[in-house]
Amino acid sequence: MEFIADIQWGNALYQLVIFSLLIWVVSRWALKPLLGVMKKREQQVNDNLDNAEKNRVEAEQYLEQQREELKKAREETQAMLDNATKMSEQQGKEILDNAKEEADRIKEAAVSDINREKEQALESVRDQVASLSVAIATKVIEKELDENEQEKLIDSYLKEVGNE
Known part of the structure; x- marks a missing residue:
């Protein structure tokens, strides 16, 4: 109890008032701006996090879009290759068909020419045989020979x- 008796109450009251006044001054002029700066910094960090999340989502969407476009481009390229292959096969078939038709036409023309030449040759031989026969018969008749x-x-x- 002696300890309580030794306290100077006036001095303690004075220190309590000064301490309260100091708390009030600090809270009024130093704490509010400090809290404001901290609040701004917290808001800036939150905004940065939101922007980072937004950018990440946009990047994922862009990546997905690029993948879709790449897939579409590959499909279009494959379709073009398939179409070109079909067209080249069709053109090759047409060329072969045309060549076969031309060869058949040339063959038919050659056979026709050969047959015509053969008929002309046979006709010529017939004419010569006939004239020969007549000439021989005439000579034989003119001369009675053994x-x-x-x-x-x-x-x-x-x-x-x-x-x-």
Whole structure:
């Protein structure tokens, strides 16, 4: 109890008033601006976090969009390649068909020419045989020859015609 008796109450009251006044001054002029700065900093950090999240979401969306566009471009490229392959196969088939038709046409024309030439040659041979037969018959009739002489005459006439 002696300790309580030694306290100077006036001095303690004075210190209490000064301390309260100091708390009030600090809270009024120093604490509010300090809290304001801390609040601004907290808001800035929150805004930065929100912006970072927003940017991350946008980046993911952009990445997904780029993946879709790449996939679409690959599909278009594959479709173009498939179309080009089909067109080249079709053109190759058309070229082969045209070449076959042309070869058939040329073959038919050649066969026709050969047949025509053959007919002309046969006709010419027939005419020559007929004229030869008539000439031989005329000579045979003009001369009454025996069989040996007739064969000699025919052979000589055939040689004569063969030389012409």
